[in-house]
Structures are given as structure tokens and as C-alpha cells.
Amino acid sequence: MTDTPALTDAPRPVMDILVQRQLDNMASGNGAYLETFLRMVRAAGMDVRLVFAPFQSFGNRPWARVHPRIQALVKDITWPGAVKIGERYWSFSLRIWARFAVRLLKEVYRRAGGKLVIPSYLGREISPLEARILARACDDQPAEITLAEYSSMGPALKLIRSRTIHACLMHDLLSDRAARFRAGGQVIDFDETSLETELGWLSSCNLVFFASANELETLRPHLPGARLAWVAPDAPDYGAIEESPAPRVVFIGTVHGGNVEALNHFLADVWPGIRAEEPKLELHIAGSIGKTLTPQQAALPGVKLLGRVDRLESLGGANSIGIAPARFATGVSIKVAEYLLLGMPCAAYPLALEGFGPVLDDLVVVADSPEALKAEILSLARDPARRAALSAKAKAEARQRLSHAEPIRAIREELAARK
Numbered sequence: 001m002t003d004t005p006a007l008t009d010a011p012r013p014v015m016d017i018l019v020q021r022q023l024d025n026m027a028s029g030n031g032a033y034l035e036t037f038l039r040m041v042r043a044a045g046m047d048v049r050l051v052f053a054p055f056q057s058f059g060n061r062p063w064a065r066v067h068p069r070i071q072a073l074v075k076d077i078t079w080p081g082a083v084k085i086g087e088r089y090w091s092f093s094l095r096i097w098a099r100f101a102v103r104l105l106k107e108v109y110r111r112a113g114g115k116l117v118i119p120s121y122l123g124r125e126i127s128p129l130e131a132r133i134l135a136r137a138c139d140d141q142p143a144e145i146t147l148a149e150y151s152s153m154g155p156a157l158k159l160i161r162s163r164t165i166h167a168c169l170m171h172d173l174l175s176d177r178a179a180r181f182r183a184g185g186q187v188i189d190f191d192e193t194s195l196e197t198e199l200g201w202l203s204s205c206n207l208v209f210f211a212s213a214n215e216l217e218t219l220r221p222h223l224p225g226a227r228l229a230w231v232a233p234d235a236p237d238y239g240a241i242e243e244s245p246a247p248r249v250v251f252i253g254t255v256h257g258g259n260v261e262a263l264n265h266f267l268a269d270v271w272p273g274i275r276a277e278e279p280k281l282e283l284h285i286a287g288s289i290g291k292t293l294t295p296q297q298a299a300l301p302g303v304k305l306l307g308r309v310d311r312l313e314s315l316g317g318a319n320s321i322g323i324a325p326a327r328f329a330t331g332v333s334i335k336v337a338e339y340l341l342l343g344m345p346c347a348a349y350p351l352a353l354e355g356f357g358p359v360l361d362d363l364v365v366v367a368d369s370p371e372a373l374k375a376e377i378l379s380l381a382r383d384p385a386r387r388a389a390l391s392a393k394a395k396a397e398a399r400q401r402l403s404h405a406e407p408i409r410a411i412r413e414e415l416a417a418r419k
Contacts, residue, residue, distance in 0.1 A: 054081035135159035154201030213357030316342030318391035324352035
């Protein structure tokens, strides 16, 4: 775990995080990754204040809440133009209420059979008005580091007058996101942007954190004056692993476009061939992703839908073959890290490892086609010694390779240089 005690008992420095989205969903990849980032910041010895954009953070409804797991990791929350009643924040803005009314009409139209894409605000540059409001809120209580969550919040950093280290958390390289969605046949429901524009948003940043090691390397030549650090997926301290008595294939996933496409592809193009050769082998599907399957998919031979699994330890061990058949991705495949930390041999397409750079390459069995993936899974299912060796190597090395030592060092050194 990265949530370790502070270095001293002195007042902790503060990081302001500028947010332009709702933080009520921990089943999404960006929600889980923000939680990981917050744990890392605490481990670096800092407290966190969330500062919400007054309009954009509400999206298309005038109320919002902060998930308890996020709430537990922050010291304070500032939401200009809103009031907190119970566990919810309510907007004072008439524009938000009007937007909510339009959203309701669109939803009625869609449920009546109309074809309509309801856009998200991901990738949309923060408006000048909201940027000014956020900057004033930050100047009222200056923080040692002020971080934009997503590069599109970068313009707000440039309006802050108080002395603070400018930083950004790159969940995704937004200028590359649309191309990835098109390649995966996904609907683009967000604002597209160019690399030039995104670099402009980042131009005042001294410190930039990345979810994807590959995206860090992509931007490194373009950000020579900034310090860049990769924040790997969290490495939780799992309990005792419950070994399966027989080999099985495991897919863990939440509902998002990449997971849905990967699982559909695996069930259509890989699993039937595996079952034809090993009719006793089962595929256990864990997490909310199971809800996306059709009745026909759920009834496929050997498929077991587990739903939410509170103790992932029950899925781990050398007899569980974790799969990551990702053909479309826009960040880091957290499931690969989970498989390895649970001591599972893992078989994956190359794209599933892209966000890790070369860090995990020799811990994972990589296959570059459906036929190759089928062959590797069958090989693992039939070879207990190979499974055991991969499991032992993952247990021994994955945690250290996913360490947060580098981003923690980056924070501490930037704070020291500021004094």
C-alpha cells in the first residue's frame, strides 16, 4: 500500500487538485486511479484539498456527491457556487438547472428509440469564467502544489497569482484519445483536441504525473522543462490466496468500452476454440462487466458470472489464468497488475501492457493474435509447472516494479526546491 505515515508531525503541505467532473463513481477506471493517486500524495507527506469547477463538475445535473473512499483521502473540499446538504452538493447556477432540463428531454427522446449521443465534458477546456473562479479560490488559500486533474484544466493554473508549484495528472493523453476510440470502433462522446493545444494547457506545469508510462515517454520530448513521473496502479496488500483446485481462466473488469470490446472479442473469437480442446476448463468473469453480456454469451459453455467479488484473493493463485485481451485502450490496464499481485499467470495482448512501458513485460505471457492467445492459454492450462513458475515470479517481483517511490521522490524534491 502507498498510504504510509507522514515523515514528521509538522503541519503537512497541501496539494490543491482542480476537478471538473463528478467523483461519485469508483467503478470507473479514472475513479480508481484518482484514489491511487491520492494515496500516493498522502504517502509523500501531503494533505489534499479538492477544488471543483463550479459548473462543469456538475455535468448535466444540479447535484453531486463525493464518493466516501475519495472523501476519506482528502482534508477539505471547496465547491464554489454550491451548497452541501447532507452528503450532496447542490448548484446555485441557473445554467446547471437549465442544462438538467435539456438532459431530461434528451433522455426521454433516447428511451423512446431516438438515436442520440449525450456528450461528456471530458477533454473540454475549462471556460475562462470557471478558470477565474478556480484561481480565486486557490489564491484565497494558497497551496504548495496546485494540480489540474486532466490537462484541460491547465488554463486555470495560469491565472493563480499565489506562489505554487503547477502540476497536472494525466489520466489520458487527451490529444490521442479520439484516435484510439476510432481504432476501437467506439463512439466519441467527448471533445477532441490537438497535441499542440494540449501542450499549451500544460505549458506552465513544473510537475506532470501520468497513468500511462508510454504516454509519459510520448510527451517527454515536448515538455523539457517539466519533471515527469509515472504513478503505477496501486499495489494493495492482498490477504492469503485461495488456490483453485483446478485450472481456470479469469477475466476481471468494470464496465467501460475497452473491457466490453475485449470480453466480447474473447467470447466470440478465442473461448470457443479453447473449450473445443479443453471442455472442462471454465471462464470466471468477475466485476460489473458481467452485466454487459447477452443471455446467449452468459450461457456459453464454461462461462461463470461471479458479479462483484469482495475478496479478489478467492480468484488468485497459480491455477487461475488471468486474461487481458485488450484491443482498444486509452490508459493503463489495471487488471494486469491485479492478476500479477494475486500471483496469477497472465496472458495478454501487447496493448494491455502498453501503459506499463517495459516494466511488466517478462512477467506476462504475451500473444499477438487470437490464435496465439488461445495457444498460450491452453499451454498454461496444461502445464502446472509453467503456471507455478509465473505465479512465483509475479509474487516476488510485481509489487516492487509497481512502486510509487519515483513520484513520491519527485513531490518531495520539488517541495524542497521551493523552500
